[in-house]
Amino acid sequence: xxxxxxxxxxxxxxxxxxxxxxxxxxxxxxxxxxxxxxxxxxxxxxxxxxxxxxxxxxxxxxxxxxxxxxxxxxxxxxxxxxxxxxxxxxxxxxxxxxxxxxxxxxxxxxxxxxxxxxxxxxxxxxxxxxxxxxxxxxxxxxxxxxxxxxxxxxxxxxxxxxxxxxxxxxxxxxxxxxxxxxxxxxxxxxxxxxxxxxxxxxxxxxxxxxxxxxxxxxxxxxxxxxxxxxxxxxxxxxxxxxxxxxxxxxxxxxxxxxxxxxxxxxxxxxxxxxxxxxxxxxxxxxxxxxxxxxxxxxxxxxxxxxxxxxxxxxxxxxxxxxxxxxxxxxxxxxxxxxxxxxxxxxxxxxxxxxxxxxxxxxxx
Ligand code: FUB
Numbered sequence: 001x002x003x004x005x006x007x008x009x010x011x012x013x014x015x016x017x018x019x020x021x022x023x024x025x026x027x028x029x030x031x032x033x034x035x036x037x038x039x040x041x042x043x044x045x046x047x048x049x050x051x052x053x054x055x056x057x058x059x060x061x062x063x064x065x066x067x068x069x070x071x072x073x074x075x076x077x078x079x080x081x082x083x084x085x086x087x088x089x090x091x092x093x094x095x096x097x098x099x100x101x102x103x104x105x106x107x108x109x110x111x112x113x114x115x116x117x118x119x120x121x122x123x124x125x126x127x128x129x130x131x132x133x134x135x136x137x138x139x140x141x142x143x144x145x146x147x148x149x150x151x152x153x154x155x156x157x158x159x160x161x162x163x164x165x166x167x168x169x170x171x172x173x174x175x176x177x178x179x180x181x182x183x184x185x186x187x188x189x190x191x192x193x194x195x196x197x198x199x200x201x202x203x204x205x206x207x208x209x210x211x212x213x214x215x216x217x218x219x220x221x222x223x224x225x226x227x228x229x230x231x232x233x234x235x236x237x238x239x240x241x242x243x244x245x246x247x248x249x250x251x252x253x254x255x256x257x258x259x260x261x262x263x264x265x266x267x268x269x270x271x272x273x274x275x276x277x278x279x280x281x282x283x284x285x286x287x288x289x290x291x292x293x294x295x296x297x298x299x300x301x302x303x304x305x306x307x308x309x310x311x312x313x314x315x316x317x318x319x320x321x322x323x324x325x326x327x328x329x330x331x332x333x334x335x336x337x338x339x340x341x342x343x344x345x346x347x348x349x350x351x352x353x354x355x356x357x358x359x360x361x362x363x364x
Pocket of ligand 1: 053054069082085122123173174191264265313314315
């Protein structure tokens with residue numbers, strides 16, 4: 001780009017015809033979008049006129065549906081609690097096939113129609129059972145405490161009607177519902193810093209428990225949570241339990257191990273009889289995976305599968321569609337602002353031993 005500008009400036013002194021000729025000669029072979037530091041992106045945004053983040057993808061009725069956060073510019077500067085993520089509604093995306101046209105559906109539910117919620121409708125997830133679609137919604141309640149609620153509808157794209165109260169015993173953010181081969185569904189959830197998980201260590205909300213983590217680097221890190229769901233998919237059937245992520249020796253990953261410890265963005269899938277628990281490391285910006293033999297874990301840390309994207313947050317989902325696996329993620333390619341993110345997708349591949357081939361979000 002710098003070369004092209006320099007040539008145009010020189011040519012300006014030579015006349016309009018020469019300017020055109022030089023600009024054409026110097027034009028890059030393909031006008032591919034580049035990051036602020038000049039790198040090419042591995043994938044392009046699914047939607048270019050609106051901002052969507054935290055994409056939770058599902059296959060319903062042979063189509064791909066994506067349940068993202070709908071990012072908006074609220075004019076709020078970035079802080080460690082994520083105040084800038086001031087989303088207030090959800091819109092669902094769908095496509096018939098990877099790479100095909102993406103339909104952005106109308107607003108499926110707005111925070112004003114969620115009786116218990118006040119603001120910040122963050123990363124959702126969805127599920128289907130017996131003719132009903134369930135949208136799981138994390139948001140701040142009227143006291144500013146993050147809770148997780150559910151809304152139901154008859155179409156995968158909404159509209160959804162919210163239950164009057166959040167799920168009893170729910171807290172923190174980033175619900176991800178995994179349904180096992182036997183039909184039993186589980187919710188994974190939690191997030192530290194703005195997600196408030198560090199304020200729940202006693203089982204009750206402690207507003208003074210800090211804004212980041214436990215600040216105990218040599219102790220086990222805070223764990224994400226799991227709870228089995230009731231048959232109607234609307235409540236926890238048990239008290240939430242810790243999802244323990246272990247190191248190679250079987251010991252819990254420590255709080256000071258920011259390259260491996262859980263931060264937010266739980267997502268679980270099953271492949272080849274193994275359970276893959278995947279998550280974001282937040283301030284080190286990796287997406288990691290850990291493998292276990294039960295939906296409850298423990299899960300042994302195995303590696304990074306997405307290197308840092310452009311933008312502070314990284315959040316994803318992984319889904320199998322017609323024999324291939326797909327990673328949905330987001331970055332800030334279109335805005336270069338942390339709170340205006342764009343959902344993307346790219347194929348995810350595995351080695352024969354079940355490990356994931358790591359993805360670089362940049363081609364260069
Ligand atoms: O979108 C708001 C928050 O940012 C999500 O809940 C986190 O996972 C992070 O992506």
